[in-house]
Amino acid sequence: MRRALAAVAGLAALVACGSRGPGIDRERAAATFTRVAIDTRGDHGLSGLAVDAGGTMWTVAERGAVALAITLDGDRATAVRYPVRGVPADEDLEAVAIAADGLWVGTEGRERGVARVFHLVRQGDALVATGAPIELRQAEVGVEIGANHGAEGVCGAGDVVAIALETAGGSGAQRWAPIVSVDVAGGARRVQRVALTTTTGKLSALDCWRDGARTWAVAVERHFAVTRLLRFELGGADATITPEVLLDLGPILRGSLNLEGLVRLPDGRLVAVVDNQYRTITGPDELLVFAAPLAP
Numbered sequence: 001m002r003r004a005l006a007a008v009a010g011l012a013a014l015v016a017c018g019s020r021g022p023g024i025d026r027e028r029a030a031a032t033f034t035r036v037a038i039d040t041r042g043d044h045g046l047s048g049l050a051v052d053a054g055g056t057m058w059t060v061a062e063r064g065a066v067a068l069a070i071t072l073d074g075d076r077a078t079a080v081r082y083p084v085r086g087v088p089a090d091e092d093l094e095a096v097a098i099a100a101d102g103l104w105v106g107t108e109g110r111e112r113g114v115a116r117v118f119h120l121v122r123q124g125d126a127l128v129a130t131g132a133p134i135e136l137r138q139a140e141v142g143v144e145i146g147a148n149h150g151a152e153g154v155c156g157a158g159d160v161v162a163i164a165l166e167t168a169g170g171s172g173a174q175r176w177a178p179i180v181s182v183d184v185a186g187g188a189r190r191v192q193r194v195a196l197t198t199t200t201g202k203l204s205a206l207d208c209w210r211d212g213a214r215t216w217a218v219a220v221e222r223h224f225a226v227t228r229l230l231r232f233e234l235g236g237a238d239a240t241i242t243p244e245v246l247l248d249l250g251p252i253l254r255g256s257l258n259l260e261g262l263v264r265l266p267d268g269r270l271v272a273v274v275d276n277q278y279r280t281i282t283g284p285d286e287l288l289v290f291a292a293p294l295a296p
Helices: 002-016 026-032
Strands: 033-037 046-051 057-061 066-073 076-085 092-099 102-108 114-123 126-129 134-137 151-157 160-165 176-183 189-195 202-211 214-223 226-234 244-248 259-264 270-274 286-290
Touching (some): 026 033, 033 076, 046 151, 046 270, 057 092, 066 286, 092 114, 092 160, 092 259, 102 151, 114 151, 114 160, 160 202, 160 214, 176 202, 189 226, 214 259
Parallel strands (some): 046 092, 046 259, 076 126, 092 151, 151 202, 202 259
Antiparallel strands (some): 033 286, 046 057, 057 066, 092 102, 114 126, 114 134, 214 226, 259 270, 270 286
16 A cells, blocks of 8 residues: 555656656746646647737647637636637647637648648637648658648748748757748748757747838747747748747756747737646646746
């Protein structure tokens, strides 16, 4: 019995710290961000984050075929659930961006060689895919697109939808991740390479906004113990983008939280969403609200 109780206690401790690392540095975390739990009513594995003109944040549940509209009020967050229909059942929802008349949702599926982004519009109490999805192929993006490695980050700025893929190219200090900017009105596309800042990290989230004639973006580079928030100009003259590291969260999170969505609020503060579904449910559904404006 004592051995069984010890095993249960060990499992509880593993779940509490996220099952991915040695546990958060709580003192440094408290000075950096506020953890805000979300009552999702049973939908887990949140991925992607975007904010609409009214200040409502949107995320998706990877395997739940559902989008959640989140209202943040201080240290509380409430969510309204919208079923997603018309996306193939074998494709997980991985990313979300605001469209003029709904949402863009990036997915990853079982098919190798292609990543897709679907356009969702509101129909009653649901969001329904409409029109043909945006498809990215390996020959266009310059990296292999494996099964379960699709459109990991999506953002929108004006008529342009930018799509970040999870797969990295290059090696060592020369690693990079492709971002494809798509003019949804005219159809033009441009592929840029974002230089990664670590030897293992990949892009797991993307947000962007217009500032005059320029488009700025923030992203998450992560891989277990690696978690960094990046900032860069999107759509500039250079084919290769060298990002600025806004914040290295690796020493704080220590592999315990998996950040799969990032958004910039109008006041410059960043908010990340935690994917708590790694083999099992590893902790609460939650947001990290960063204390200071990081991306003015």
